[in-house]
Amino acid sequence: MKHVFTAILIAMSMAAGLVTQAAEKEVTMGFIYVGPKDDYGYNQAHSEGKAGVSQLPWVKSVEEASVAETAAVQETMRNMINLDGATVLFPTSYGYFDPHILRVAKQYPKVQFLHCGGLYTEGKHPANVGSYFGYIDEAVYIAGIVAGHSTKSGKLGFIAAKPIPQVLRNINAFTLGARSANPKATVQVIFTGEWSMPVKEAEAATSLINQGVDVLTCHVDSPKVIIETAERRGIYVCGYHANGAKLAPKGYLTGAEWNWSKVYTTYAEMVKSGKTLAAGTIPHLVRGGLKEGFVKCSDYGTAVGDAAKKDAEAAKSKFMDGSMVIFKGPLKDNAGKEILPSGKEYKQQDLELESMGWLVDGVVGSTKS
């Protein structure tokens, strides 16, 4: 009898040993990108975030680039879970969410699915799905201030992929930033209809420059072609997603960049300490801006003047202390309709802003396809 007890004790202590070992085991994180991971754009920003979190000794990370927003991404997710043992997945492209993540998440309730930018709805979507995004419009607003100061023609250009809320929010923030510096500035928008279409992006940049636009910015997956076209034509450009200063040493003003390694590190720590989305210990919606370190601004280029720097820095410090509001009344859209009356405002956290369907006064363009 005594022997049996000893045996059980030994077995139990061994099991406990296994458990502690398991807890100290590495966290395996899977990252999926829609395009190549060194495209000076959206995918590079996420890949840099992955590289950042991989420096933690207990994080094991796998990644796959150029995965289409089709059943292919479901296959990649299943492979990462079954073959690589990933317990947290970051499928980063907008189009991965519905139906792909939602479908796979139902099949693997123990895996955490974290999607960049998607709008998680409690009750409607599986409990092991969450979404994170940065208020990059704060950095875009600052780029707008610099652009407004730098333009001579008062005409700014914005090359956008599709009229979805995230894109419209950036166009609006850029315009409001520019008009805070130069109330007469207008922003001409071109929608290319695709996230990555280099020929059309170059064509759009050329058309805008021909119309007298002298500062360009964009919201497409890879701004490389646009930044290079602007530099070749001798105009200014503000970057997006990642730092593009190397592509335009003369004309690069500043840019809005992601800082995903900060976000991914926070998630890795939450998962390591046993927290889950389903239990509610990892929040389903994670958002942050300049203050939280989710986004940052590129260093100012050589062409940026002192007045521009002063205004931009002033706005930046107001973002850092939380007193800055980008969308505040009185605010009209570019068809003259009132968005916000005087005295009202949308705070960054307002979900209204994540379903934005309007362009502010000063934007030349329309969201109608």
Next chain:
Amino acid sequence: MTSESMGWWGVLLGVSAGAVRGGTPFLLVSLGECLTEKSGKINLGLEGTLLMGAMSAYAFSYKTGSPWIGVIAAGIAGALMGAVHAFLVTRPKVNDIAAGIAMLIFGSGLAFFLGKPYIQPSAPQLSPISLGGWSDTAQIQAALKISPIFFLGAGIAFAMNWFFRSTRAGMHVRAVGDSPAAARALGISVERTRILSIVAGSALAGVGGAHLSLFYPGAWTEAISSGQGLMAVALVIFSRWNPVHCLYASLVFGGAQAVGPALQAVGVSTGYYLWNASPYILTLLVMVATCSPKRTLVGAPGALGASS
């Protein structure tokens, strides 16, 4: 530079300059396809060849610092892709459509795989030939900076026309494409003629890729061709297997591509998806307008698509 606005003139300028800028890859690929099809075989894989050309041109320009070495590398890469296709389709009972689709997927996959390290670096670009010195408007000067590859392609279009019409070798290609049995009876090697036509045609498509990565838009990315190689195949039918018509058709397609962005730049923002689709709509319209139930397409090589 002047920063004045061009208004509606900008649309006209954008479309005409876009015709040359954007039409050049169409031109080279369609000339390559024209030569291939004249010999009686179809090469649907030129989209993959275009990508291989774009990638090789960028990689070699970056490594050697000379964009012209990049152009030559693109031609060689294209020729190699063509050699594989030619080997496949000159085997008996090999369907050239199926082989072409396989080559399309193989070529783009290979280009994406080998091109991974070249997405980020900036390669030296081909210097343009400037014809706008007479104008003091910055926009016109910029629009008249024309790709050397365009002049190359335009020259080849006329040369190829002369080749088919007035040379012995050109007649051999036509004979092989129209009636392989008759050509064989004349003592022409069908296989050799077809292999040479396919290899030369693919080399042209590869050079078209060099325009994409080394001139306009001037970067190597996986989305750089976005179907232009496939459209160029349709363009050959559109231009009735005539190389000079390929030049005109390429300009029309290039211009159609620029219509959407140029209109949005002057504030016409409704229906841009429709405008962006205009090259495809144009293809359909021409196809419908020129088709006839009574006869086969004028100019089509007689043995095109036959498995002999």
